[in-house]
Amino acid sequence: MLFVFSSFAFANSEAENEAARLLNVMGAETAIEQSMNQMMEMQVQQNPALLPFRHVIADFFEQYMSYESLKPEMVKLYAEEFTTDELRELNAFYRTPTGRKTIEKMPVLFARGGQIGIQRVEQNIHMLEAMIVAETERLQLSEPQ
Template sequence: MFRTRILVFLVALCAIPTLAVAEKTTPAAPPTDEKITLSIELMRVMNFDQTMRTMQSQMRGMMEQQFESFAKCPSAQPVMREYSGALTDQIMGNLMDESLKVDVAAIYADVFTVEELRGIVDFYHSPIGRKMVERMPELMEKSMLITQDRVKAMVPELESLSERYASRIREAAKTCEQDSDATESSTEE
């Protein structure tokens, strides 16, 4: 049950939109240097680094709150807080890596044309665009709270769903192990 709740929490966390990226239906041309440069500028004017730090702080708070329900015993609460902090640090340590910025910039460069990137950068340099960036942490926090509340309400259903599939998954995994063992023994002969 503990693993189910962590999984549910992490799924909800991943569902929270942190970056708005438009969807294209046709394959894009490989990004050019200009597109990458514009994409990096877009991330800069959107305060990507600050957004990630805010997300880390909010995630830590959400995880501590989520884990409080697991630690009914007062002596377990400090351990749960430490665990939620370590878990948050691990997740965010990977997400705050510079390579993520490169990957996200490549996505923007892939999805948007040079003209679109210029227009979006111009928007974020405008007064209303700067206002949007300024208010984004508040929007994210409120979105996260709504998502968290909805996921909490779904926990019993998700646990039931997990329980219904757990034995089938275990049985399927055993079949895979048996198939793997059979393959290994036939290659050894």
């Protein structure tokens, strides 16, 4: 029984080591720090009254949203979602030129994909409005008078 538990702990530790390596290869620290800065800038831009509190917001994000504060949970997340072998394969892939390009292009792809989604909604918003009107009418007709 002890052997089973120690084997599980070793496998889990191995997966966590691979997950930590993957986060490093993927540049997670830089990505999280950039994201944290962008979130702070968005908060200040959306609410200029927060400008005098910028340092407070920065301290908050550093404490609760920094890579170092998130890393243990991120490692655990990756170790739970991928096997040790899968994490090794991902690490190997992200070390290739194509893998590095994937990491580099991912933010652009996500941003452009989001833009496509926004455009699609804007192009078809009239359909959503018509659907909401139709559903409102249906609900009003089904209410007991």
